[in-house]
Amino acid sequence: MATLIAIILVFIAIWLIALMLFQGLSGRAEFLSVRNFFLLGFIVFQLVSGALAIVGPRTRDFGLVGMPTTAMIYLFMVTVFLGIFLVAYQRGWLVHRLANYIPVGTAEPAAASMLTLAFVFLGVGVFFRVVLIQIPVVAPAFFMMGSALLAVAAGMSAWVWAGRMFNPVLAVAMVVITGIALAGVLHTDFGRRAILGVVGCVGWGAYHGSWKHLGPRRVVVLLGGAGLGALVLVAAFTAARDSSNRDRSLGQAVTAVRGANVKEGVRLLLTGQDAGRNSMWLLENYPERYPYDTLHTARYFLTLGIPREFYENKPEALGRTAVAQANADRKRASNYSIGPGLIGHMATDNPFLALPIYALFGALFMSLLDRLIAIHPTNPFVILPIGTTLGQFVGLARGETGLFLFQAFMGITAAWVLMFMCAKVLGMIGWQMQTADDTDDQWYDEAPDDEWDPDGDEHDRWDSPWSDEQYDESSYEASTY
Numbered sequence: 204m205a206t207l208i209a210i211i212l213v214f215i216a217i218w219l220i221a222l223m224l225f226q227g228l229s230g231r232a233e234f235l236s237v238r239n240f241f242l243l244g245f246i247v248f249q250l251v252s253g254a255l256a257i258v259g260p261r262t263r264d265f266g267l268v269g270m271p272t273t274a275m276i277y278l279f280m281v282t283v284f285l286g287i288f289l290v291a292y293q294r295g296w297l298v299h300r301l302a303n304y305i306p307v308g309t310a311e312p313a314a315a316s317m318l319t320l321a322f323v324f325l326g327v328g329v330f331f332r333v334v335l336i337q338i339p340v341v342a343p344a345f346f347m348m349g350s351a352l353l354a355v356a357a358g359m360s361a362w363v364w365a366g367r368m369f370n371p372v373l374a375v376a377m378v379v380i381t382g383i384a385l386a387g388v389l390h391t392d393f394g395r396r397a398i399l400g401v402v403g404c405v406g407w408g409a410y411h412g413s414w415k416h417l418g419p420r421r422v423v424v425l426l427g428g429a430g431l432g433a434l435v436l437v438a439a440f441t442a443a444r445d446s447s448n449r450d451r452s453l454g455q456a457v458t459a460v461r462g463a464n465v466k467e468g469v470r471l472l473l474t475g476q477d478a479g480r481n482s483m484w485l486l487e488n489y490p491e492r493y494p495y496d497t498l499h500t501a502r503y504f505l506t507l508g509i510p511r512e513f514y515e516n517k518p519e520a521l522g523r524t525a526v527a528q529a530n531a532d533r534k535r536a537s538n539y540s541i542g543p544g545l546i547g548h549m550a551t552d553n554p555f556l557a558l559p560i561y562a563l564f565g566a567l568f569m570s571l572l573d574r575l576i577a578i579h580p581t582n583p584f585v586i587l588p589i590g591t592t593l594g595q596f597v598g599l600a601r602g603e604t605g606l607f608l609f610q611a612f613m614g615i616t617a618a619w620v621l622m623f624m625c626a627k628v629l630g631m632i633g634w635q636m637q638t639a640d641d642t643d644d645q646w647y648d649e650a651p652d653d654e655w656d657p658d659g660d661e662h663d664r665w666d667s668p669w670s671d672e673q674y675d676e677s678s679y680e681a682s683t684y
Contacts, residue, residue, distance in 0.1 A: 252475025328352030358404035362412030399594030407590030438468030482544030
């Protein structure tokens, strides 16, 4: 029975991948969307990891003793969560209308102006991450804002480059900006999500700036190549990570990555780092051994911005609490924690309340962000801030979910506000932003657009993958999710 449940989990993972590919190839949804990044994380950290936990050997730390009952409950929670999430995301109750009222700028900067802004964002981001994080109490805020601006700078340079990929000036500019952004996020940190934030925003900017208009075949090829490169880079960082030595210098971090076992890093990434097993352990121990901590993840998210010295009873991270409960910290570093998995969070938070609430809230939040992209498909001031925290959305399914959601929300907000502030300050000192309507950007042209599409038919079909009719509730039955 347990093996059958593992097979079902794998089939659900395959079905989700097929769904994303089908919707992308048919133009029903974007290949790169917030929802798809979350689903990729769910596939790895809950479905694949869960299947491996069921059929794999029992371990001393977080060992499972209630099979196959635990596996059946886990499968039931996964299925119900995905059902609620996918339906709520597609329907977008209220949030699709709300997206129309969120004030955003309408200007679409020309390439020269975008590169200027990219370098400005890069400089401000480095200043935040290197200088302002030295200020006590508010350091975490500057840390987060700096990371967001560095990712925006890399994404903006990729946005410009993607339309003229063979222009050496734009290619060099993107490489330089991305390299400095990566160095900036590695300063005092060695986390995968920070790296994925920059690397992901590069792909995000290239896709939404140009690639999504090229047609499905070219998009698949380009995204496949970019995704493979990103996987190798993030895998190298994963293999080089050491929980007992996270405060490495930039030089030490680069040296560690260069000597990393990429194959082992890929294995760690694709097997979910035991998040599925950890979720099942929490299912077995709540509420039998430990009482429900009702909606702990929600409370952790809402209070995360309050310094602990001002809130003595501030909720603790579940990943640290579970380590102590399983007595798994006896031979670990002092900062050791686990990824409890999204299902594990719901298991401890009282699943009868947490599962429907978290599925509904998460779906509507991601639907709002993707809807904003759909109605502003060519505006980098809307799209790029959303792409700064893609690593956090991937990590939601791994846990610590409250922390990652907080960082995603604050990172997007900070990037959104700071982008407009930087542009306003530049305007006050005399700089004038050129828009796409003001210039044809001939200074970087080396080939007409129709070289990418000789027939001239794919651009029209792919300019707006999500039509308003597909978001109209009256046509819901005709759409897929």
